[in-house]
Amino acid sequence: xxxxxxxxxxxxxxxxxxxxxxxxxxxxxxxxxxxxxxxxxxxxxxxxxxxxxxxxxxxxxxxxxxxxxxxxxxxxxxxxxxxxxxxxxxxxxxxxxxxxxxxxxxxxxxxxxxxxxxxxxxxxxxxxxxxxxxxxxxxxxxxxxxxxxxxxxxxxxxxxxxxxxxxxxxxxxxxxxxxxxxxxxxxxxxxxxxxxxxxxxxxxxxxxxxxxxxxxxxxxxxxxxxxxxxxxxxxxxxxxxxxxxxxxxxxxxxxxxxxxxxxxxxxxxxxxxxxx
Amino acid sequence: xxxxxxxxxxxxxxxxxxxxxxxxxxxxxxxxxxxxxxxxxxxxxxxxxxxxxxxxxxxxxxxxxxxxxxxxxxxxxxxxxxxxxxxxxxxxxxxxxxxxxxxxxxxxxxxxxxxxxxxxxxxxxxxxxxxxxxxxxxxxxxxxxxxxxxxxxxxxxxxxxxxxxxxxxxxxxxxxxxxxxxxxxxxxxxxxxxxxxxxxxxxxxxxxxxxxxxxxxxxxxxxxxxxxxxxxxxxxxxxxxxxxxxxxxxxxxxxx
Amino acid sequence: xxxxxxxxxxxxxxxxxxxxxxxxxxxxxxxxxxxxxxxxxxxxxxxxxxxxxxxxxxxxxxxxxxxxxxxxxxxxxxxxxxxxxxxxxxxxxxxxxxxxxxxxxxxxxxxxxxxxxxxxxxxxxxxxxxxxxxxxxxxxxxxxxxxxxxxxxxxxxxxxxxxxxxxxxxxxxxxxxxxxxxxxxxxxxxxxxxxxxxxxxxxxxxxxxxxxxxxxxxxxxxxxxxxxxxxxxxxxxxxxxxxxxxxxxxxxxxxxxxxxxxxxxxxxxxxx
Numbered sequence: 001x002x003x004x005x006x007x008x009x010x011x012x013x014x015x016x017x018x019x020x021x022x023x024x025x026x027x028x029x030x031x032x033x034x035x036x037x038x039x040x041x042x043x044x045x046x047x048x049x050x051x052x053x054x055x056x057x058x059x060x061x062x063x064x065x066x067x068x069x070x071x072x073x074x075x076x077x078x079x080x081x082x083x084x085x086x087x088x089x090x091x092x093x094x095x096x097x098x099x100x101x102x103x104x105x106x107x108x109x110x111x112x113x114x115x116x117x118x119x120x121x122x123x124x125x126x127x128x129x130x131x132x133x134x135x136x137x138x139x140x141x142x143x144x145x146x147x148x149x150x151x152x153x154x155x156x157x158x159x160x161x162x163x164x165x166x167x168x169x170x171x172x173x174x175x176x177x178x179x180x181x182x183x184x185x186x187x188x189x190x191x192x193x194x195x196x197x198x199x200x201x202x203x204x205x206x207x208x209x210x211x212x213x214x215x216x217x218x219x220x221x222x223x224x225x226x227x228x229x230x231x232x233x234x235x236x237x238x239x240x241x242x243x244x245x246x247x248x249x250x251x252x253x254x255x256x257x258x259x260x261x262x263x264x265x266x267x268x269x270x271x272x273x274x275x276x
Numbered sequence: 277x278x279x280x281x282x283x284x285x286x287x288x289x290x291x292x293x294x295x296x297x298x299x300x301x302x303x304x305x306x307x308x309x310x311x312x313x314x315x316x317x318x319x320x321x322x323x324x325x326x327x328x329x330x331x332x333x334x335x336x337x338x339x340x341x342x343x344x345x346x347x348x349x350x351x352x353x354x355x356x357x358x359x360x361x362x363x364x365x366x367x368x369x370x371x372x373x374x375x376x377x378x379x380x381x382x383x384x385x386x387x388x389x390x391x392x393x394x395x396x397x398x399x400x401x402x403x404x405x406x407x408x409x410x411x412x413x414x415x416x417x418x419x420x421x422x423x424x425x426x427x428x429x430x431x432x433x434x435x436x437x438x439x440x441x442x443x444x445x446x447x448x449x450x451x452x453x454x455x456x457x458x459x460x461x462x463x464x465x466x467x468x469x470x471x472x473x474x475x476x477x478x479x480x481x482x483x484x485x486x487x488x489x490x491x492x493x494x495x496x497x498x499x500x501x502x503x504x505x506x507x508x509x510x511x512x513x514x515x516x517x518x519x520x521x522x523x524x525x526x527x528x529x530x531x532x
Numbered sequence: 533x534x535x536x537x538x539x540x541x542x543x544x545x546x547x548x549x550x551x552x553x554x555x556x557x558x559x560x561x562x563x564x565x566x567x568x569x570x571x572x573x574x575x576x577x578x579x580x581x582x583x584x585x586x587x588x589x590x591x592x593x594x595x596x597x598x599x600x601x602x603x604x605x606x607x608x609x610x611x612x613x614x615x616x617x618x619x620x621x622x623x624x625x626x627x628x629x630x631x632x633x634x635x636x637x638x639x640x641x642x643x644x645x646x647x648x649x650x651x652x653x654x655x656x657x658x659x660x661x662x663x664x665x666x667x668x669x670x671x672x673x674x675x676x677x678x679x680x681x682x683x684x685x686x687x688x689x690x691x692x693x694x695x696x697x698x699x700x701x702x703x704x705x706x707x708x709x710x711x712x713x714x715x716x717x718x719x720x721x722x723x724x725x726x727x728x729x730x731x732x733x734x735x736x737x738x739x740x741x742x743x744x745x746x747x748x749x750x751x752x753x754x755x756x757x758x759x760x761x762x763x764x765x766x767x768x769x770x771x772x773x774x775x776x777x778x779x780x781x782x783x784x785x786x787x788x789x790x791x792x793x794x795x796x797x798x799x800x801x802x803x804x
Contacts, residue, residue, distance in 0.1 A: 029648065104564065114739065115781040119758070119776070123770070162358055162360060168327070169375045169423070183362070197657065216660075220662075235656070238656065239652055239656035243652070
């Protein structure tokens, strides 16, 4: 077997630096792919469409149709997610602190978490019709379990010694819950992130299924009329919203789990400002 | 300051109790070490006094009043430091005061004073992960002192530290305790540490835990400015304590 | 007042003060069984007098179960349809995701070229693509299969990529020094070292795939178990709906447990 030259490490030889630079590669890749897409897509408006048409379709419809749809979807998402937090966080904390509650509820929580909550959407439609409450309910059932489960797991991981500190100083029960909550924030944020993403998915499913407004409805109605370029526009928008949510939550996670990194950065900035 | 009478604690009715008829007294301004082998129940006894554990029987009195739970008269320093990782040293030290409802400005100022007292005046803004073990325990000590308790309870506080840091902190503790006239109950399994720090050493036996000897230490306190190990009392105490502990260790290994 | 007299008034949080009833096996099972009985009773009593169009009591659901399973046998075809798309889609996702993940993990260049798309498509809620896919692929199993693959492939790919790229260069150095080819390196070093990640990815992909199967069925031509739910929903036959709901729940829990077991067997040395 002829030996193959050893794999180049990421550091690379000087010659490769420009072409190996990650941003160059990414941007180059995007340019190439979008150009190819544009080239072929122009002749296939009813299958893959092309980037330019997509941008045009999106901006044409933006103010009149897409913006209100975003509003409607986010409204349902916001209310449902807020409820999910109000229920999921306290219940999760309770489960992590009380053995009895944990034992009683955990098999059911785990089983329901493993099940796609989509299966309950038709039931919600029967109960609440194609209404705002139904959509809020969908977000609620989609988001509350990731939140609850992660808060519960995080609470269990909190060093019991920290709880001892609270108790030794005769802290009240709410204060002790606060210690557990603060100590499990990374997990809480993971739960929040998952809950938000699942909630978004849930409400879009509900909107497609019941044709009741919002981004899901826009997508399916554009598709029905073969406005593929508009479909892509909204789909990409939905992807961007999802990425924005994740980015914000990741930032919040970092700020609360490693606050000294930020403290150091602030201190460094101040030092730099002073030394000028 | 502290009176324990007939304390007993049993975790499982079918097994022997971990503490049985345990008695101890700590006078005003006295430093008493609770010395015993691992598993003799000394930490259990301390946790009962602190109020983190219920007793199965017996009484605990602190400053003339019955002690049935955590209170402002007592403060504990843990072996594992137990600082909140998300708070700075200053905020951690202020925690006890915060729980008592002291307003922010006052408690942070007080916490700062006590941090300076333990030698961390220049690191008040550091997080526990940025502090060494010895520094973290200083914060733990400051936190306990900040609420100005009458009784200081210490659960092998220097056990997790290296030998040099341990000696430094022992010296620091002694200075502060002597200056402030605090009453201290100090749990340890190190004979040397007990002799260095205490006015009296309460030696505990195992199975079940109870006092088997009360050894006074009459050398001048604080002991960080002379060669206390050269005193004849040291050698006598050490040998006596060692014999007592050895007999207990034999009991444990015979049972096992 | 003695310590013991006031003992009951301690803060009521669970404390490591010794074994309590809840920690014994008997205690655990008692709590679990009691909760189960309570929940079922409440469900039964609560729905007894309710309009069947809203909800059905457990007893009727059991009857419906029996009916669909053994009397009319109406559940079997949908069950097979769902499971077929589930396992088929997952298999394809593995076949596509693992090689690409390995390639991206081994070659930083390739990973930079591809990661904008991977990141975006992974972040995108895959439901948004259902209308488009239906237009392009129709309502039947090609669409459902493609959808399941699309939903689950990213988890396989990303986990594999992470696993491969974090393989300690010390191990690969050994292989290179002994003149191993790229293929041999992959087979002998990369796969075993990255196996925990790949298995974890497969596990996550499985649970996403279950959801994707149901979503695709509810939103399309109503094949499979998801289709059954929707079919009965429009007729307001909630007892029959619950049969499919419970079946899906059983499948989900079973796949969770099986993949957890598989994970332990295949990679006993690994992280979660």
